[in-house]
Amino acid sequence: MNKITIAGQPLHSILGAAPSILIPFGFILDAMHSATGDEDYAKASYLSMGAGIVGGLAAGAAGVADYVADKPQGEAKREGQLHAALTGAALLVGAANLVLRRQGSHARGGSLALTALSAAGVLASEYLGRRMGSNSESGEHAEAGVHADGQDVRIDHRAPDVEQYVAAGPSSLHAPE
Numbered sequence: 001m002n003k004i005t006i007a008g009q010p011l012h013s014i015l016g017a018a019p020s021i022l023i024p025f026g027f028i029l030d031a032m033h034s035a036t037g038d039e040d041y042a043k044a045s046y047l048s049m050g051a052g053i054v055g056g057l058a059a060g061a062a063g064v065a066d067y068v069a070d071k072p073q074g075e076a077k078r079e080g081q082l083h084a085a086l087t088g089a090a091l092l093v094g095a096a097n098l099v100l101r102r103q104g105s106h107a108r109g110g111s112l113a114l115t116a117l118s119a120a121g122v123l124a125s126e127y128l129g130r131r132m133g134s135n136s137e138s139g140e141h142a143e144a145g146v147h148a149d150g151q152d153v154r155i156d157h158r159a160p161d162v163e164q165y166v167a168a169g170p171s172s173l174h175a176p177e
Contacts, residue, residue: 003066012062013133018055019087020126022048023094027119030112042111046101049094049115056091056122060084076132083128090121 004011026049033041063084072080097114 003069004062010062010066010133012059012066013129015055015059015062016126016129019052019059019091019122022052022055023090023115023122024119026052026094027112027115030115034112042101045115046098049118050098052122053091053094053098056087056094060087060091063087079128079132083125083132086121086125086128090118090125093121094118 006014026045029041029045029048033039033045067080067084093114097111097118100114101111
C-alpha cells in the first residue's frame with residue numbers, strides 16, 4: 001500500500017485527528033452554550049467546527065491520494081467509499097451549520113442538532129476508518145524499517161506479545177495467602 005507518510009505515519013491518519021476531535025468538541029461547546037446561554041461557548045464552538053472542517057478537507061485530500069495510489073478492490077473499496085461519503089456528508093452538514101451561524105440563526109436551536117449530526121457522522125466515519133486500518137494487510141499501526149541486508153521489515157504493534165513481559169512461574173500478582 002503506497003500511503004503518503006510523515007516520519008513513518010500515514011498523513012491521512014495524522015490529519016484525520018483534526019475533524020475527529022474538533023467537531024465533536026464543537027458539539028460539547030454547543031451543548032454548554034445551550035445549557036448556560038454563555039455566548040463564549042457558541043463562539044468557541046464555531047471556531048472548533050471551522051477548524052475541524054478545514055482539517056477534514058486536508059485529511060480528505062490525503063485520503064483520496066492514498067485511495068487512488070492503492071486502487072483497493074472488493075470490500076476494501078466499498079469501505080473506503082463509505083468512509084469518504086460519510087466524512088464528506090458530516091463535513092457538509094458542519095459547513096451548512098457554520099453558514100447558518102454567520103447569518104445569525106445560532107440562537108434558534110437548530111445549530112445544536114446540526115452540530116450533533118456532524119459530530120456523529122465524523123465519529124462513525126472515524127470508527128470505520130480505524131477498522132479499515134486495522135484490517136489492512138500492512139496496517140497503519142505497523143512500523144516500517146529496513147534490515148542491514150536490505151530486506152523490508154514490518155513490526156506490528158497492535159497485538160504485542162505480552163507473554164514476553166510476564167515472569168514464568170507462580171504469579172507475583174496474587175496477594176500472599
